[in-house]
Amino acid sequence: MSQPSSAYNNSESIYYSAYRPPLHELILSEVLKGRHFKTALDIGCGVGASCIALIPYANTVIGYDPSQAMIEKATSHPTITYTNRLEELPDYCDLLCFFGSLEYIDTVMLKKYTQRLNKGGCLICCDFEVDYASILKLVDITIETTDYNHAKNLSNYQDFQGFKEQVVKVESTSFNCNLEQLKSLIGAEFEHMGKPKDLLDSIQFDQETYELKAALYYSMYIKH
Ligand SMILES: C[S@@+](CC[C@H](N)C(=O)[O-])C[C@H]1O[C@@H](n2cnc3c(N)ncnc32)[C@H](O)[C@@H]1O
Numbered sequence: 288m289s290q291p292s293s294a295y296n297n298s299e300s301i302y303y304s305a306y307r308p309p310l311h312e313l314i315l316s317e318v319l320k321g322r323h324f325k326t327a328l329d330i331g332c333g334v335g336a337s338c339i340a341l342i343p344y345a346n347t348v349i350g351y352d353p354s355q356a357m358i359e360k361a362t363s364h365p366t367i368t369y370t371n372r373l374e375e376l377p378d379y380c381d382l383l384c385f386f387g388s389l390e391y392i393d394t395v396m397l398k399k400y401t402q403r404l405n406k407g408g409c410l411i412c413c414d415f416e417v418d419y420a421s422i423l424k425l426v427d428i429t430i431e432t433t434d435y436n437h438a439k440n441l442s443n444y445q446d447f448q449g450f451k452e453q454v455v456k457v458e459s460t461s462f463n464c465n466l467e468q469l470k471s472l473i474g475a476e477f478e479h480m481g482k483p484k485d486l487l488d489s490i491q492f493d494q495e496t497y498e499l500k501a502a503l504y505y506s507m508y509i510k511h
Pocket residue numbers: 291292295307311330331332333334335336337351352353354357386387388391392396
């Protein structure tokens with residue numbers, strides 16, 4: 288694990304509920320391509336952006352996140368049930384989703400989650416990486432790179448068996464956001480990196496809208 292789950296604290300959940308990039312729907316439309324499931328289990332659901340994007344693909348979505356701050360701010364929807372209690376997760380699901388969460392999950396935890404997936408069920412690993420560095424360069428700020436692996440998937444777990452790989456892809460895209468949305472994105476990033484709060488306030492952004500580049504990562508496996 289490169290970051291402890293406690294890194295997702297109250298401040299970060301506030302930034303997350305203010306804005307998430309419109310990339311969840313795009314990635315799921317690529318990886319799930321019109322499939323439909325009875326029960327989707329979204330592990331590391333944060334404030335629910337990945338659960339909301341899963342709605343068209345499942346009758347029921349269950350969002351789990353160990354961060355109470357995230358679950359408390361999760362977006363309500365009649366199709367979605369949220370919990371931060373492992374013991375409340377269903378024993379069976381036919382879609383198991385890790386959206387931006389796999390980097391925090393070790394082999395022991397992964398087994399606890401995958402044992403809830405039916406045989407023949409589908410496991411997806413999704414993430415995106417927004418290119419903040421080029422935007423911050425415009426205001427003379429350089430951020431250090433981290434060892435966070437956005438492309439992490441089942442192949443990164445040694446001796447992890449029982450799944451057949453169907454898809455592994457990386458694509459690139461871009462999206463527009465306004466200044467407030469940009470500040471939420473960068474605020475969450477700084478919070479996660481442990482940067483001081485006043486750094487964001489000190490940046491003099493001079494545009495009202497920004498185009499951000501992003502890399503999209505997704506892979507899909509079937510349990511046998
Ligand atoms: C980058 S956020 C992704 C949130 C959401 N899936 C989304 O796409 O907006 C990663 C989430 O993983 C959660 N997380 C951290 N450690 C975890 C673990 N061991 N098991 C499940 N989720 C975890 C964090 O609390 C955080 O909400």
